[in-house]
Amino acid sequence: MTTSTSLAYLIALPLAGAVILLLAGRKADKWGHLLATALSASSFGVGIYQLTQMLAREPEERAFSQKLFSWISVGTFNVDAGLLLDQLSICFVLLITGVGTLIHIYSISYMSHDPDRRRFFAYLNLFIAAMLLLVLGDSYLNLYVGWEGVGLASYLLIGFWNQKPAYATASKKAFVMNRIGDMGLSFAIMIAFATLGTVSFSGVKEASETASTAALTGIGIMLLVAAAGKSAQFPLQAWLGDAMAGPTPVSALIHAATMVTAGVYLITRSNFIFDAAPTAQLLVVIVGAITLTFGALVGTAKDDIKKALAASTMSQIGYMILAAGLGPAGYAFAIMHLLTHGFFKAGMFLGAGSVMHGMNDQVNMRRYGALRKFMPITFATFGLGYLAIIGVPPFAGFYSKDAIIETAFNAGGLKGILLGSTALLGAAITAFYMTRVMVLTFTSPERWEEDQHPHESPFLMWLPMAVLAVGSVTTGYLFTRGDGLVHWLEPVFGEHGEHEEFLPAIVVSGMAITAVIIGVAIALIKYQFSDVDAEAPENVTEFTRIARRDLFQDSFNESIFMRPGQVLTRFFVKVDDSVVDGTVRLVGRTALSAGSELRKTQTGFARSYAALILIGAVVLIAAIWVVTQ
C-alpha cells in the first residue's frame, strides 16, 4: 500500500460499508453491524498507518496532497477531487475513525434490539466517510461535499426514529439550519473564486497574501456563518438541542465529538484568511464568546440529560471558536480542546446512553438518582469525563480549557479582559451544570419512576466508555507535553508565537480552578445537599424559565423566520393562484365571454351569414379601393 492510494482508502472503506449495507437490505441484517464496525476500524488502521508514515518524514514534508481525478473543470474554475493530509487533518482522521470505531462497537450492543440496526450502521459508516472527506478535501469545494455529507448523515441519524413526528421535525430543523450555514460556505467559495480565482486551500492561501482585506473579510465572515451553522454557534445554534432526538451513540459521535466541531476545523483550516481579516476574526471571537455563555446558561436549566450535554457541547465549541478567533495563538488550543472534548464529551454521551439503557430510555434527570450504586462503571467513566470537562487538573479538559482562557486574557486590552472573563464565567457555569448533571444522575437520592431496574451495561457498551475515559484523563497531558500538539500543528498554522502575558499562567490557572470550585460548590449545595423534586418545579426564577426555553431561541426563530416564511409562502401561493394564474384565466374567461356574446350574431339564418360575407366583401374591396387610390 503506497501512501497515495491509501488516502482514498480512508474514505472508501466506510463508504463501501454504507453502500453495501444500504443496497443489501434485510439480507445484511445478521452481519451488517460487524462489517460496518470492521470497516470503520480498518479505516482507523489506515489512519494510524498514515500517522506512522507521516512521523517518519521531516516536519516540513509531512503534509502531502493527492489528486484523484479532475472533478469540475470549466474555464478558469478548476477543482480536482484531491485529498490533503497534513498535521491538522490527521488529528481529525484519527479522532473520527478512532472515536467512530468505539461508537460503532458501543452501538452493536446499544442498538441490538432495534430492528433497523443495519440501517443505523450504514448511516454511521456514511457519516464517517463524509466526515473524512470533509477533513481530507484539499479545496473548499471538496470540503463542501463532506460538509453537506455529514449534514445528510446527521439528518438521517437524528431522524433515525422518524416514526415519531417530533424526531422527524428535529431532523428537518437540523438540516435546514445547517443549510443556512452551507449557504455561507457557498458564498465564501463564490467570493473566493470571484476575487482570488481559486478555491483550493493552497491556492487561496497563496492568493490571500496579496488579496484585498475586503475580499478576505467577506470570505471570513461567510466561513464563520458556515461554521456557526455546522457547529451550532450563535445565531444558528437552535438545532443542536433538538438533534438529541437521534440515538445516543449518534449524539456522542456526531453531535459531540466530530461533526459539530467541523466549524472549528473550517476556521482553523482557513487561518490564513482570518489572519488577514481582523474584522472577521473579531466576529469569530464574539460568536464564540456569546455561544459559550449561551450554551452554559441553557445547560443549567435542562432536565433532559442529553439536552444538558448538548448545551454543554455548544458551550465547549464556543470555547473552541473563541480560541480559533484569537489568531495564531489560539488555533492549536482550539484543536486541542476539540480533541480532548471529543474524548470526554463522547464518553459522557455514551455514559448517558448507558444510563438511559439501564433506565428504560428515561432521559429526565429528575427521575434518576443514586445510580452510582447500580452502574459503577458508567459512574466511573462518566465521572472521569465530568472531571475533564469542568477542568480539574490533571484531566484533559484542564489543559485545553486553561490554555484557551489564558490565550483569551492574552488577547490584550479590554478585549482580552472581556474574553477572559467570559471564558472564566463559562468555566464556572460549566462546573455548575455538569456537577448538577452528575449529582442528579448518580449521587442524589433516587427519584425513579416505577418499574425501574437499573443495571450496568454490557461489556460492548462499557468498553468504549472506558477507552474514552482513559482518553479524557490522559490526552490533555499528552498533548501539552513539550507543547507537542502546538508544534505538531505549526506547519499548518504558522509560528505559534509568544505573546506577552497579560497575567502569569499560574494566576490564570488559579482563577480557573477557583471558578470551577465555586461552580461545583453551588451545584452541590443546591442539588446534593437539598432535596430535588422529581417534577420540574414551576415556581422558579424568571431566569430559569428563560433558560429552560433555550433563551427564547426557538421563539425567536419562529417569529423572525418561520412565521413570516409561512405567511410569505401563503402569500405567494395566493398570488400565484389569483394574480399570475388569475390573469391567465382572465384572458381565457374574456375569450369565453366574448365568444358567447359574439355567438349571438350566429343566428343560424343562412341569409344573415350571407349578408356578413357580403359586408366582408365590401370591406375587402374598400380596402383595395383605398390602397390603390
Added chain:
Amino acid sequence: MLEIQTPETIMFWVLAPLSVIAALGMLLVKKAVHSALLLAWVMISLAIFYIAQDALFLGIVQIVVYTGAVMMLFLFILMLVGVDASDSLTETISGLRPIAITAAVGFGGLFVSLIGRASLGRDAVGLTEANANGNVEGLAAKLFSTYVFPFEVVSALLITAALGAMVLAHHQRSVARPTQREQSIARFRTGSLAGVAGLPSPGVYARHNAVDVPALLPDGSAAPTSISATLKARGDMLESRSFELGEVDNTVAEEK
C-alpha cells in the same frame, strides 16, 4: 388592337340594360317560376354576349347547359317543390334588407369604380389570332394539353356530384308501404265512417274538365277533399257553384 364593331355596340346597349332589368326583376317578382324565366333571359343574353366576344363554344354551351339543362332542372324542382303559390317578399329578419341593400350598393359602387380606375396598361388584343383555327379547336387544344389535369379533376367532380345527388335524393323507406288491405283497415279504424269508401271524386260537370272543381256534398257545400291538394294550394280550385244549373226546367218543350 381590338376594334369593336358598331353592331356589337348596338347589341350591347340593347341587351345589357335588358339583362340588368331582368336580373332585378328576378329579385322582385313573387313567383319563383317567374324568377326562373327571367334568369333564363339573362343567361340567353349572356350567351349572346359570349358569342359576340368570340367565345362561340361557350355561348353555345351556355345555351345548351344553362338555359337548356340547368334551368330545366330548376323548373323541374320548382314543379316538385315550389308549389306554394308565391313567396312573401316581406323581410322576417329585422334590419337585414337595408343592410344588404346598403352593402350591395357599396359593393357595386366600389366595384364599378375600381374597374373604371383599373387598367391593364395595354390595349385589348382580341381573339382573332387565338381563334384562327376556330374557337372550338383552340379551346380543345388548351383543354387537352395545358389544362388536362384540371379537366380530369373536374370530370371526377362531376361524377361525384352526380352520385352525391343520387345519394342525397334517395329516400330509404323506414316502414313498408301499406298494402291496400292495411289502408282499408286503417280507414275503418278512424272515428267516422265517412272516408271508408275512399275520397270523393271531383265534381263532374259537363261544362268543365272537372279535376279542379270540388264535388258537392249532400248538403250542397263543396267537398275540398275531392280535389288534389296541389291544386288547392296553388289556388287553382274553382267554385263548384259556378257550374250549378239554374232552376231545373222540368217542362218539356212544346215543340217536341
Added chain:
Amino acid sequence: MNPYNYLYLAALLFTIGAVGVVVRRNAIVVFMCVELMLNAANLTLVTFSRINGTLDGQVVAFFTMVVAACEVVVGLAIIVTIYRSRRSASVDDASLLKR
C-alpha cells in the same frame, strides 16, 4: 365601345345576384341568384380572355360552368331532401346551425 363595358355589366349582375342571395327566402331563388353570380364571373372571364387575346379565360369559364352544374345538381338534391322533411323550401326554416 370599350370591352370594359362588359365588366361593368358583370359587376352589376354580380351585385344583384349577391343581394338576391341575401334577401330572398326561397332556396331555389337563392340558388338562381348564385347562378347569376357565377354567370357574371364567367362574363368577366370571357371578356378578359378577349382583352388578353388568349383562350385561357374561356377554359376557366368552361370549368366554372362544369362546377356550377355540379353545384346545381347537388344543391337541388339538398333542397329536395330538406323539402321532403320540412315541407318548406325557405332557407330561414333550416336554421339549425345556431345550435
Added chain:
Amino acid sequence: MNALSTMMLLPILGTLLLAVIPSDQVLRIKQAALATTLLVAISGVLTWFNFNAADTSFQFVQSVAWIPSFGINYAVGVDGLSLVLILMSVLLAPIVVLAGWKESEGGRWSAKVFYMLILVLETMMIGVFAATDVFLFYVIFEAMLIPVYFLIGGYGTGDRAAAAVKFLLYSLFGGLLMLASIIGLYVISGANGGHTFDINKLSELHNYMSPTTQNLLFLGFFIAFAIKAPLWPLHTWLPDAASSATPGTSVLLLGVLDKVGTFGMIRFCLTLFPDASKTFTPIIITLAVISIIYGAFLAIGATDIKRLIAYTSISHFGFITMGIFAMTTQGHSGATLYMFNHGFSTAALFIVAGWMAARRGSSTIADFGGLQRVTPVMAWSFFIAGMSSLALPGLSSFVSEFLVLVGTFTRYPVAAVIATFGIVLAALYILIPVQKALHGPTTPGNENLPDLNLREKIAIAPVMAIIIVLGFYPSPLLNVINPASAHVLEVQGFTDPTPAEGADK
C-alpha cells in the same frame, strides 16, 4: 446513414411496428416500445462516443432540401450543447416506458396509441435539438405539442382536458411570437445575402440589424422559450400540466420539452441576437432570480406532490436561465449540465411520486406518511431524488447548480446571492414532503402498500446511478459541454471576468 437521422427514424419505425400489432396484445406493444426506445438509447450512446468534443462546429451534419423555394432544408447537426440534451432525451425515453408500464391504463384510448405517441414524441425530441435549420426547428417545436397534448388530455388524471388545453394555448402563443420573429429573420436574410433559414448563416445577420429590430426579434424568440422553460410569470401552465399528466409524460414534459426553452435561449437568443441579449440581460436575470425564489416558495406551499415537483422545476429553470444569461463559461457550462441533471433528478422524483400516487390512489402529500417503513426502496428512491433536487454535494445537481452560482457571482453578485437563498428554500421544499410522506407514523391506508417490484427497480436504478456517478465524476459531460459553451461566449464576444486578485494590496 447519418447518425442523427437514424436516431430520428428509429422511433418512427417503432411506431409503424406498433401500428401493425393488434391493440389487444398490450404486452407485445409495450415490449416493442421498450425495445425501440432502448435501441434509440444505444444509438444515442454510440453517437456520443463518435462525437469529437474539440470540434465546436456542428457534427453529424446532414442537409436535404425540403422546400427549396423558401430555402428551407431538413438540416441536422449537433454540437456539445445539443448532443448532451439528445443523450438525456434518449436515455430518459426507455426509463419512462419501463417506469410507466401501466400508465396507459385508464386512458381515453388504448395502450397502443399511448406508446405510438411516446415514440413519435421521441423522434421530435431528438429532432428539435438536432435541427440546424430554424424553420425545421420551429416546425418540430410546434409539432411536439401535438403528441403531448394527447398524452396529457388522453391519459392524464384529474382535470386533464383543461390542463392539456392550457398547455397547448400557452405554447402556441409563444410559438406564434417565435414564428413572427423567424419570418422577420427570413426577410432580413433576404436583404443581406439571400433568403435562408440556416442557423450558421443567420447568426451572421445581427450585424445588419438595427437595435430595435434585433430587440423585437429577440423578444419573439425569448418569450416563446420563456414560456417553455418556464420563467416567471409565464409558468402557470406547468403545475397544471405536470400534475394532470401521467408521470411518464410529466418526465418528458419537464425533463425534455421544457429544456427546449433553455436550449433555445442559448442556441437562438444568444447566437442570433447577441446585442439584444446583452440589452435584456438585467431583466432576464431578475426574472430568473424571481423564478428561483418564487418557485421555491410555491413548492413549499404545495399540498400536491406532483405540483410540488413542478414548482421545484420552476425554481430550477430559474437557475438554468440565470446561468445562461450570466455570460460566463461557468454559468453556461453549469446551465447546460443543469439541464442534463435536472432531467434525471426530476425524472426520478416524478417517477417515484407517480408510483406513490398510483399505489395510494392520491397525490396529496397529507395522504402519505411513514412510507419509509412500509416501502423502504421506494422511499429511498424518492429521498435520493429529492436530495439531488436540493443539490446535495456528491449528487449530480450540485455540480451544475454550483457552477451556475459561481458563474453568476463573478458577474452579477447580487443575483447570485439572492439565488443562493434558494438552496435553503430547496431544503425546505424537499424535506417537508419527505417528512410528511416518508417519515412519521404510518398513516392508516398505507400499511399494506407494496414496495417497488423488479421492473420498477430496474427502471429507477439507472437514474439513481447517473445522479450519483455524475455527482462525483461529471467530467465526461463537462468535456463535451465546455468547448461548446466557450464557443458560444466567444461568438458573443464575452470573456470571463478576471479575479480581482491583489486588488488593493
